[in-house]
Amino acid sequence: MTVRTRFAPSPTGYLHIGGARTALYCWLQARHARGQFILRIEDTDRERSTDAAVQAILDGMAWLGLDHDKGPIFQAQRMDRYRQVAQQLLDAGKAYYAYESKNEIEAMRTAAMAAGQKPRYSGASRERNEPYRDDPNRVIRFKNPASGSVVFDDAVKGRVEWNNAELDDLVIVRSDGSPTYNFAVVVDDIDMRITQVIRGDDHVNNTPRQINIYHALNAPVPGFAHLPMILGADGQKLSKRHGALGVMQYSEDGYLPHALLNYLVRLGWSHGDQEIFSIHEMIELFDIADVNQSASRFDLAKLGWLNQQYLKNDNPLDVARELAWHMRRLGIDPASGPCMVEVVIALRDRVQTLKEMAQRAKIWYAPIEQWDEKAVAKHLRAAGAAALLQAAHATFASLAEWSPQVIHAAIEQLAAGAGVGMGKVAQPLRVAMTGTQVSPSIEHTIYLAGRDTALRRIDDAIARAQA
RNA sequence: GCUCCCUUCGUCUAGUGGCCCAGGACACCGCCCUCUCAAGGCGGGAACACGAGUUCGAGUCUCGUAGGGAGCGCCA
Numbered sequence: 001m002t003v004r005t006r007f008a009p010s011p012t013g014y015l016h017i018g019g020a021r022t023a024l025y026c027w028l029q030a031r032h033a034r035g036q037f038i039l040r041i042e043d044t045d046r047e048r049s050t051d052a053a054v055q056a057i058l059d060g061m062a063w064l065g066l067d068h069d070k071g072p073i074f075q076a077q078r079m080d081r082y083r084q085v086a087q088q089l090l091d092a093g094k095a096y097y098a099y100e101s102k103n104e105i106e107a108m109r110t111a112a113m114a115a116g117q118k119p120r121y122s123g124a125s126r127e128r129n130e131p132y133r134d135d136p137n138r139v140i141r142f143k144n145p146a147s148g149s150v151v152f153d154d155a156v157k158g159r160v161e162w163n164n165a166e167l168d169d170l171v172i173v174r175s176d177g178s179p180t181y182n183f184a185v186v187v188d189d190i191d192m193r194i195t196q197v198i199r200g201d202d203h204v205n206n207t208p209r210q211i212n213i214y215h216a217l218n219a220p221v222p223g224f225a226h227l228p229m230i231l232g233a234d235g236q237k238l239s240k241r242h243g244a245l246g247v248m249q250y251s252e253d254g255y256l257p258h259a260l261l262n263y264l265v266r267l268g269w270s271h272g273d274q275e276i277f278s279i280h281e282m283i284e285l286f287d288i289a290d291v292n293q294s295a296s297r298f299d300l301a302k303l304g305w306l307n308q309q310y311l312k313n314d315n316p317l318d319v320a321r322e323l324a325w326h327m328r329r330l331g332i333d334p335a336s337g338p339c340m341v342e343v344v345i346a347l348r349d350r351v352q353t354l355k356e357m358a359q360r361a362k363i364w365y366a367p368i369e370q371w372d373e374k375a376v377a378k379h380l381r382a383a384g385a386a387a388l389l390q391a392a393h394a395t396f397a398s399l400a401e402w403s404p405q406v407i408h409a410a411i412e413q414l415a416a417g418a419g420v421g422m423g424k425v426a427q428p429l430r431v432a433m434t435g436t437q438v439s440p441s442i443e444h445t446i447y448l449a450g451r452d453t454a455l456r457r458i459d460d461a462i463a464r465a466q467a
Numbered sequence: 468g469c470u471c472c473c474u475u476c477g478u479c480u481a482g483u484g485g486c487c488c489a490g491g492a493c494a495c496c497g498c499c500c501u502c503u504c505a506a507g508g509c510g511g512g513a514a515c516a517c518g519a520g521u522u523c524g525a526g527u528c529u530c531g532u533a534g535g536g537a538g539c540g541c542c543a
Contacts, residue, residue: 010543045543105541109539119468162471167539182543228473270480275491302494306493430503437504
C-alpha cells in the first residue's frame with residue numbers, strides 16, 4: 001500500500017517553526033516510504049482564512065524545499081462533498097438535526113460542569129429525530145457511541161484509550177451549512193486515502209471522536225502520530241509574542257533552508273549521536289516511530305551553529321549566490337567589489353548567518369561607514385604607527401603581485417625591519433582597512449580591498465593618526 | 468472542574484533491566500594555536516523530578532506524588 005501523508009495547515013498566518021517541523025516530518029515520512037505527500041489548506045473558517053496566509057505557507061514550503069505531490073487542495077472548494085457525506089450520516093441515523101440555541105447549549109455546559117463533568121452538549125436532540133426545518137440554530141450533530149471505548153496506537157504516544165462516555169455529540173455541520181474541522185478532516189483524509197495522519201499533539205484529544213466518524217462511515221482508520229510541541233527558549237508556549245517567527249523570517253535573517261531543516265529534524269528526533277544530516281540522510285534514516293514524546297525548546301544558538309556548519313561546508317559558489325541577495329538588501333552592489341567567493345571563504349569561519357556575513361563584507365564594497373574611535377586611538381595614534389603605515393604604503397605600492405601570500409610576506413618584512421611583532425603592523429593596518437579592530441586575516445583583508453582602495457585607506461588612516 | 472499527554476546535564480538528545488558512579492552535541496569555563504575576531508585542537512563543570520514497589524540488579528518495568536502541557540467551540 002502506498003504511504004500517503006498530508007500537511008494540513010489553516011491559512012490564518014504564516015508558516016511558523018512548529019508547522020514547518022510538522023510539514024518536514026510528514027514530508028520525510030512520505031519520501032522515506034517513496035509514498036505521496038499531499039498539501040491541504042484547511043480553510044473552512046472563512047472568517048480567519050486569508051489568501052495572503054495561503055501564499056505565505058506556500059512560500060515557506062517552497063523555500064524549505066518541501067515539495068508536495070498533490071495539492072494544494074482547498075477545503076473551501078469541497079463543500080458539496082462534506083454536505084453529501086453529512087447527508088449520508090443523517091440517512092443512516094448516525095447524525096441528527098439539533099436546534100438548541102447558544103444559550104441553551106451554554107446552560108448544558110454549565111450544568112455539566114456543576115455535576116463534575118467536562119462542559120458538554122447533553123444529547124437532548126439525539127433521539128428526537130427532528131426533521132429538517134429552516135431555523136437559524138439548525139446544526140447537524142454526530143451520534144457518538146454512548147458506551148465502550150476507542151483505542152488507537154499512536155506512532156509517537158503509544159497506545160491511547162478513550163472512554164466514549166467522555167465524548168459528546170459534536171457538531172459536524174454548522175448552521176450556515178459549512179462543515180466543522182473534525183468532520184472535514186475525516187472526510188478529506190478518507191477521500192485522499194491518507195494512510196498516516198501526522199499532526200501536532202494538540203489534536204490527540206480530537207482523535208477518538210474522529211475515529212468514531214471513520215467507523216460510522218465504514219472507512220479504514222489511518223495510523224496516527226501526534227507530535228509534541230515546540231516551546232520558546234523560555235519554556236513558554238511559542239506565540240507571536242514569543243519568538244514564533246514565520247519561516248521566511250529565518251531566510252531574511254540569513255539562515256540556510258537546509259540548516260533550518262537540520263535543526264528541526266533533530267528537535268524531537270535523533271539518530272544516535274549524529275548531528276549533521278543531509279536531506280538524503282534524513283529521508284533514509286527518519287522514522288516517525290522514533291520521535292520523542294515530550295515537548296522541546298527552540299534554541300537559536302544551536303541553529304546558529306548548524307547554519308555556520310553549512311556556511312563552512314557548502315560550496316562557496318552557492319553561498320556566494322545567497323550572500324549577494326543579502327548584500328543587495330543592504331543596498332550594496334555585489335559587482336562593486338572583490339570576487340564574492342573569496343569573500344565567502346574569508347568570512348565563513350567568523351559568522352553564523354548570511355546577514356552577518358553581508359554586514360561584514362560591506363568594507364570591501366563601500367567606504368568605511370564608521371570609525372571605532374577606541375581602535376583609532378589605540379592603534380593609529382600609537383607611537384610609530386604612522387611611520388609603519390607610511391612604510392606599508394610604499395611597500396604595497398611597489399608589490400609586483402597582488403595576492404594574500406605576497407602581502408603576507410611583505411607585512412612580515414615590514415615587522416622585521418621595524419623590529420616589532422606582527423601585531424604592531426597588522427593592527428594599524430586593520431584599523432586603516434576597516435575602521436575597526438576586527439576582520440579576517442590581515443593579508444586577506446588588504447587583498448580583498450584591492451590595491452587602490454588599500455593605498456587610499458592607508459592614506460586616510462595616516463591623516464587620521466596625525467589629526 | 469473533568470479527560471488525556473509529558474518529565475535524563477542550562478538546551479537538544481543517547482539510553483528498550485546488567486555494556487551507565489549515565490554517552491554525544493549546543494551553550495558555558497580553562498588551556499593551546501594566533502596579527503584581531505573567529506574557526507580548530509585539548510580539557511573541565513553540569514542531568515536520570517520525588518517516593519514506593521517488582522527484580523539478584525532499574526535511567527530503563529509498575530503504582531503513587533509533584534511539576535509542566537493539551538483538550539473540553541457552530542476555531543483549526
